[in-house]
Amino acid sequence: MSLKSPLGRVLGLGSAGTGTEHWLGQRLSAVAMVPLTVWFALSLLGLPALDFYAVTAWVAAPLHAILLVLLVMALVYHSSLGTQVVVEDYIRSSGPRAVVLALLRLVHIALAVAGILAVFLIATRAPL
Amino acid sequence: MSPVSRPLSPHLQVYRWQISNTLSILHRLTGVALSIGAIALVSWLLALASGQGSYAQFSWIFTSLAGQLFLIGWTFCFFYHLCNGLRHLAWDAGYGFDKSVARRTGIAVVTAASLLTLIFWVLALARVAE
Numbered sequence: 474m475s476l477k478s479p480l481g482r483v484l485g486l487g488s489a490g491t492g493t494e495h496w497l498g499q500r501l502s503a504v505a506m507v508p509l510t511v512w513f514a515l516s517l518l519g520l521p522a523l524d525f526y527a528v529t530a531w532v533a534a535p536l537h538a539i540l541l542v543l544l545v546m547a548l549v550y551h552s553s554l555g556t557q558v559v560v561e562d563y564i565r566s567s568g569p570r571a572v573v574l575a576l577l578r579l580v581h582i583a584l585a586v587a588g589i590l591a592v593f594l595i596a597t598r599a600p601l
Numbered sequence: 602m603s604p605v606s607r608p609l610s611p612h613l614q615v616y617r618w619q620i621s622n623t624l625s626i627l628h629r630l631t632g633v634a635l636s637i638g639a640i641a642l643v644s645w646l647l648a649l650a651s652g653q654g655s656y657a658q659f660s661w662i663f664t665s666l667a668g669q670l671f672l673i674g675w676t677f678c679f680f681y682h683l684c685n686g687l688r689h690l691a692w693d694a695g696y697g698f699d700k701s702v703a704r705r706t707g708i709a710v711v712t713a714a715s716l717l718t719l720i721f722w723v724l725a726l727a728r729v730a731e
Contacts, residue, residue, distance in 0.1 A: 500693060503686050510683065518724050525656045528649055545643065552636040559633060584643050591646035598650075 495554055502551040509544040529595055538596040545588035553581035620707045628685045631678035638675040676721055681714035 475482065516537070521527055531537055556577055564570040616622070641663075648659035662668050688706050691697045697706055 500690065503690065507683065507687070510679065514679075514721065518721070518728065523660070525649070525653045528656075532646075532649065541646075545646075548639050548642070552632075552639050555632045556636050559629060584639060588643040588646055591643065591650040594650040595646070 495557075499551065499554045502547045502554070505547045506544070506551060509540060509547060512540060513544055529598070532592060532595045533598070535596070538592050541592045542589050545592070546585060549581050549585040549588065552584075553578065556581075620704055624685060624707045624710065628682065628689070631682045631685075634675065634678045635682055638678065641671075641675070673718070673722060677714060677718040680717040680721075681710070684710040684713045684717075 516531065517523070520531055532541060557574060560570060560573050560577060564573055645659060645663075648655045663672060688697065688710055691706075697703060
């Protein structure tokens with residue numbers, strides 16, 4: 474028999490006390506991506522061709538470059554939050570879980586940096 | 602504190618399979634697929650930034666049959682995740698929880714995603730054929 478009080482037995486077993494930020498971030502990035510992804514899909518359909526010059530000229534337009542950077546940011550952030558939950562749900566032992574979560578985060582940071590830098594490089598290279 | 606052996610959820614084996622849980626699982630699966638798609642998207646931008654040679658190589662991969670199949674798969678994942686995401690946002694705002702409504706919006710989401718994928722690729726291939 475435990476000598477702990479009933480209150481002592483349940484304290485600390487509840488919610489982690491965090492999570493609202495994660496929840497909100499997931500939804501805000503989702504809402505941001507509704508217009509951004511639809512714009513992206515329609516733009517791809519509307520491009521005269523998908524060759525090097527046509528796509529470069531399209532990306533290099535300032536408004537397109539800005540929207541693409543916003544899309545990359547929202548997408549990578551949303552992906553980071555989403556895959557984090559998947560890992561937390563399915564990897565139970567804390568050691569491997571921490572390692573995979575750290576790797577996931579690093580991959581997402583790398584993706585964001587690469588995507589944003591790529592748009593910058595394309596935009597500053599034009600006009601060809 | 603010693604770990605307490607608590608019952609784990611979800612109890613996949615005791616519940617009847619139905620549209621709501623199928624679509625929920627599909628939302629997560631398409632989300633993971635789209636995360637991999639994000640790598641492809643960034644690679645596309647990187648190839649474009651790296652110059653004509655690398656862009657040609659990248660285009661070659663995704664104009665191959667396997668590449669096209671991947672793109673079609675990602676298109677469906679995108680439209681499904683988008684439509685079902687809007688359904689989730691409506692739930693977050695408190696709408697559409699009735700069992701019959703949730704069922705109908707679920708069917709609507711799958712239908713919309715399939716149609717949008719079809720329309721997108723018909724338009725895309727029509728442009729190539731021009």
